[in-house]
Amino acid sequence: MKLHVVFTLAGAEYALPFDSVLQMESYTGATLVPGAPAYVDGIVTVRGMVLPVLDLRTRFGLPRAELSLDTRIVVTESAARVVALRVDSAREVLKLDVEKHQPAPSIVSERSSGLVNAVHPLGKRLLLLIDLPKLLGENSHDLQPRALPADDGSSKRPQLPS
């Protein structure tokens, strides 16, 4: 049995392993980052960390949603990368028997570009399990790699992109 965080997105329920979730916070919008991919809402400060907010709806090709009181960000960590995921609501933490995970039906896996890698039936509900390393790992190829990492700001002079 493993703890999972359950959240909703366009009427469907998704789950992430609890140990990959740092925290859940309410969300009132992010600072826009010009030039970032369309599924990136921008950046927010969570407990002193500046994090990118990935809008899961847009990432999954679902229609965008207005902000509501239920809107949450789920702060996740995978391979030392910390990214906040914007979801419709997140209210539940459940113990799930990992043995009962089932491979995602091909239609689900295709529609989500493989980002949903398993499903978990729970009574009448069906939880979709997200492949977090893939979700976060994939993005590293979306943008052109830089010759040097982004400046940590120690330098007063500009650093030019290569």
Place this chain on the structure above:
Amino acid sequence: MTGTADLKEFIAAYLVEAEEHLAVANTQLLAIESAQKDGQANPRAVRETFRSLHTIKGLSAMVGVEPVVAIAHRMENFLRDSDRSGGTLAQSAIDALLRGVRAIEQRVAALARGDSAAAPSEELLAALDSLGLAATPPAPTPAAVLDLEPAMLTKLAPFEVEQLLRGIAAGQRALRVEFSPSPERAAQGLTINSVRERAAKVADIVRVLPRAVPVSADSPGGLSFVLLLLSRSSDEQVVDALGLAEANLRSIARELPEAPPESELVPTSEAELDGAEDGKLDTQSRRGVVRVDVSRLDDAMEGLSSLIVTRFRLARAIASLTERGVNTRELSEIMTDNARQLRDLRAAIVRVRMVPVSELLERIPLLVRGLRRATNRSVRLELEGGSAELDKAVSERLFPVIVHLVRNAVDHAIETPDERLRRGKPEEGLLRITCGARTNTRLELTVSDDGRGIDRAAVAKKAGRASPSDDAGLLDLLCIPGLSTRDIVTTTSGRGMGMEIVKRTIVDELGGELEVHSEFGQGTTFTLRVPLTISIVDAFSFECGEQRFVVPVTMVDEIVEVDPNALVKVPANDDGSPTVDILSRRGVAVPMVQLSQVFRLNTSPRAASKAIVVRRAGLPVAFAVDRMLGQQEVVIRPLNDVLVRAPGVSGATDLGDGRPTLVLDLVALSASLSSAKLANGRSW
């Protein structure tokens, strides 16, 4: 090079060194004092103090600061005698020595200001002189004599012998443990270092002596270590803890007291004071250390930045060669190496800016001592620092915050001894400061006391708000700007004072976290988490398309008013690239783009009124913005995640509204624009 310039240089170095040794002397004297309170001697601290004063005297004589020589000489003499007689100091002696250190500090400070050092008062010199007379050596009659080989006994310093004798007299057991390193033992995790560490858990290590032994199966290296320990644990407990066989341990306390002739104890010589094995470790960590002005590091960073710019130009040149069909494979490989080297170099420079946390904490005991005296509180200080390092800039901002919290705790939170007794608490209050790296990037620091705790209701009443239900709510109350502090100080043990500034420093400036946990009547703990490195730059903040941004001042050539009538419109493209206007600036045509357009922001109804001019490769480019907001120091935090790495965005900062604000690199942005333009076969 003139003689005076030479001397000036020398004085600067002198001041730095003297300050360092004064800090050591202060720290060690306080260590002696606290050991004294527990009825123990701290011979090592006495020696360290002696060494510092000895060095200060020598340095001062070299640069001819006679007043300091006079003070240091007297202190040094007294400390040498104390060291020989076992390292016990009377409280009056400690007070006098601290006065002496302060007197030297004042004179060093005067020199640093360019004044001359005042002659020491006769009274101070007399007080220091009389120390030597008053200090009658305790002349211990050894209750036991050490059962050690004479060769080994001669290797022990007098204070170590003294420590063993005292330990035995105090009912501790003096033990000799032998350890021979071998590959098999190392494979089991038994090395001299691990044995030392384990020993320290069950015993006081008096001395570790290496010695040559005949090569045997047991000691294949022909080397073994003898650990001399003082412990209250049984033999079995000690050998168990060490992971060694019982045969390796024996007691060295003889039953029959038989005073050794004085000559068998090696007389302390100065050479030995400088060379004793264990004490050397402390000074060694300070040796080979260079103190550098932070601005020089900034210069190095600046130089690195130009290298990066050059690299960028190189990359472009190679790209254009490649376009012309030249084989640039080898060049590209070199560029890859070059990128890695630049990255390493930058990391190295960043590392240089790191200072150990201990440097931050070693000033606390003196502060607490002063407060203790000023407030008549009885306070025990527990410091728990780690080996973490943090950016000098963080350390400098953090220190006033710690001072503030410590002062509040001693001044207001910890009750008077009488009151504490009435409340059933120990007479002595406890102030505990812990400090350690929590992750690779953050440092956690706690300041806690066992004092009154904060009366939530009283603070709430004072602030005219509802009583908070939890600690977070309490912190919000405490940090209300301008919360009248005086009343609270007297009625509720006052945490209001200046908490706003603490919060601003920790949260807004350093991008850290601040938490409080307070139990009314039981005590209060403040927890601070700050990043290990930050970088602070002076920046302009401005507004554009209903969003705020900042740009580092160093990047800006000038800020100009935009007169819409004086703009020359360049025919717009229909390819979606931003429109370009020409701004005439002192006869030079400066291309201007609307930043809101470049960033595809919601354009505001008003026309842009200001433009920020930057130079790229010597040519000016203007970015029109809605309005300038001001200039301020900001902490730049990197945007490391690939999701938010975008051209022209170099990081994020917090302007105090709790939301990140983007830090722009307009030079890079203009570069990306012009390359887009070039790709379209156009130019500015």
